[in-house]
Amino acid sequence: MAPSFQLRWLVQWVVSVAAWAVLCGAGASHSPPLMPSLAPPCPAHCICLSQSQVVCNSAQLRGVPSALSPTVTQLSLSRADLRVLRSDAFSHLRQLRRLVLDACNLTKIRPFAFRGLPRLRELYIQHTPLATVDAFAFAALQNITSIVLSHNRIAQIESYAFAGTNFIKLISLRNNPIKRILAHAFSGLNDVTQIELPSGIRSIEPQAFAGLEGIGTLELAYMDLPALVQDTFRGLTRVGRLALRESDLGVIRVGAFDGLQRVDILEMCNNKIDGIEELSLVQNNSVGTFKLMGNHMLESPEAVELEVENIVISGNHLPCECGRDPLANPLALTPDFAEENFCISPLKVRGRSLASAASAGAACRGDAGGSARARAAAGASAILRHAFTSPHLALTMTALAFFAGS
Ligand SMILES: *[C@@H]1O[C@H](CO)[C@@H](O)[C@H](O)[C@H]1NC(C)=O
Ligand SMILES: *[C@@H]1O[C@H](CO)[C@@H](O)[C@H](O)[C@H]1NC(C)=O
Numbered sequence: 001m002a003p004s005f006q007l008r009w010l011v012q013w014v015v016s017v018a019a020w021a022v023l024c025g026a027g028a029s030h031s032p033p034l035m036p037s038l039a040p041p042c043p044a045h046c047i048c049l050s051q052s053q054v055v056c057n058s059a060q061l062r063g064v065p066s067a068l069s070p071t072v073t074q075l076s077l078s079r080a081d082l083r084v085l086r087s088d089a090f091s092h093l094r095q096l097r098r099l100v101l102d103a104c105n106l107t108k109i110r111p112f113a114f115r116g117l118p119r120l121r122e123l124y125i126q127h128t129p130l131a132t133v134d135a136f137a138f139a140a141l142q143n144i145t146s147i148v149l150s151h152n153r154i155a156q157i158e159s160y161a162f163a164g165t166n167f168i169k170l171i172s173l174r175n176n177p178i179k180r181i182l183a184h185a186f187s188g189l190n191d192v193t194q195i196e197l198p199s200g201i202r203s204i205e206p207q208a209f210a211g212l213e214g215i216g217t218l219e220l221a222y223m224d225l226p227a228l229v230q231d232t233f234r235g236l237t238r239v240g241r242l243a244l245r246e247s248d249l250g251v252i253r254v255g256a257f258d259g260l261q262r263v264d265i266l267e268m269c270n271n272k273i274d275g276i277e278e279l280s281l282v283q284n285n286s287v288g289t290f291k292l293m294g295n296h297m298l299e300s301p302e303a304v305e306l307e308v309e310n311i312v313i314s315g316n317h318l319p320c321e322c323g324r325d326p327l328a329n330p331l332a333l334t335p336d337f338a339e340e341n342f343c344i345s346p347l348k349v350r351g352r353s354l355a356s357a358a359s360a361g362a363a364c365r366g367d368a369g370g371s372a373r374a375r376a377a378a379g380a381s382a383i384l385r386h387a388f389t390s391p392h393l394a395l396t397m398t399a400l401a402f403f404a405g406s
């Protein structure tokens with residue numbers, strides 16, 4: 001792999017240098033064949049591969065070169081020393097379709113930095129020290145295929161960071177140390193196919209997704225939340241699929257889904273859930289399908305109200321209370337609820353279906369008395385709680401799966 005990569009790199013380099021010599025070097029001594037006044041010379045520290053393709057990969061380059069031809073469609077400033085992108089930084093390059101700003105020492109993007117680029121399709125900003133996405137940083141980008149912001153040091157997305165940005169296929173924020181999603185982080189962003197968020201999110205403010213209208217897939221995974229608070233999804237409208245997965249969701253508070261509107265599929269899969277104060281999806285939420293699958297719940301839900309067309313509740317692990325009819329569980333809203341969901345506690349019946357645990361009466365006959373049963377159940381949930389206070393969520397998920405499976 002390595003030698004062929006090196007060879008390819010060498011070939012690219014030779015081609016680049018040759019192209020540079022032809023376009024920029026030779027052009028200086030001969031008169032260029034076509035319309036010389038429309039072809040500015042290649043700026044210092046850049047390689048002009050053609051009229052449309054320019055590569056400026058030199059750390060000696062400070063800032064966006066101003067002397068580039070307006071015909072450039074592909075520009076790479078990787079490894080340049082850009083530091084701050086001012087507003088309208090590229091407005092002299094209206095034909096740009098692909099812009100690569102990887103490893104360019106970028107620390108700040110001023111509002112409307114990318115304004116005036118109606119044809120831009122791909123924007124890459126990766127491996128930079130960029131620590132925040134400020135309000136309106138990406139405003140005025142339309143019909144762009146991808147904004148790739150992975151492998152930066154983005155810890156916070158300010159409110160309105162993507163405001164005024166429409167018809168985007170992908171916004172990727174993978175591999176950034178984002179811990180909090182602030183209110184209105186995605187306000188003013190319309191019709192995006194997918195937003196990729198990093199793992200390890202620790203808090204989502206109320207109305208974090210308010211003003212995000214029209215998203216194909218919003219997947220929130222590998223989070224470590226104390227709670228899903230009231231109004232988390234208020235103002236999020238028109239969603240193809242909203243998925244909360246592989247996370248510690250903490251407590252689902254009253255009103256967590258209040259104000260969420262028009263969702264084709266809402267999934268909560270393979271999460272650890274401490275408790276459900278209320279799980280309420282009413283008609284006004286207009287959720288088509290709700291799937292609650294493979295979750296581990298440490299306490300039985302207190303209140304559940306699902307006005308949803310299709311409901312799937314299966315593969316979940318719930319506390320089994322001795323002598324209590326599993327169909328009395330507020331989640332018992334599907335025909336096969338007792339067969340398709342399992343006991344997480346007490347120990348004796350862990351892993352058995354709710355139906356079989358109830359019909360065998362195993363939990364009751366096996367234990368000496370009420371107080372002993374209560375202690376056993378409390379002990380089991382203490383083990384689980386303890387497992388989840390450790391910082392490594394993945395590890396504890398594995399431990400929990402082991403507990404549940406054993
Ligand atoms: C990156 O920018 C900082 C100032 O923000 C500067 O001190 C540093 O020398 C730059 N590094 C490179 C590799 O250009
Ligand atoms: C972007 O796409 C939308 C929908 O496809 C279209 O209505 C709009 O005119 C396009 N805008 C630009 C600037 O190309």
Ligand SMILES: *[C@@H]1O[C@H](CO)[C@@H](O)[C@H](O)[C@H]1NC(C)=O
Nearest residue numbers: 235259260261282283284285
């Ligand atoms: C349903 O949502 C709409 C739009 O947000 C709101 O105006 C209306 O009051 C809501 N209805 C109920 C019953 O909550």
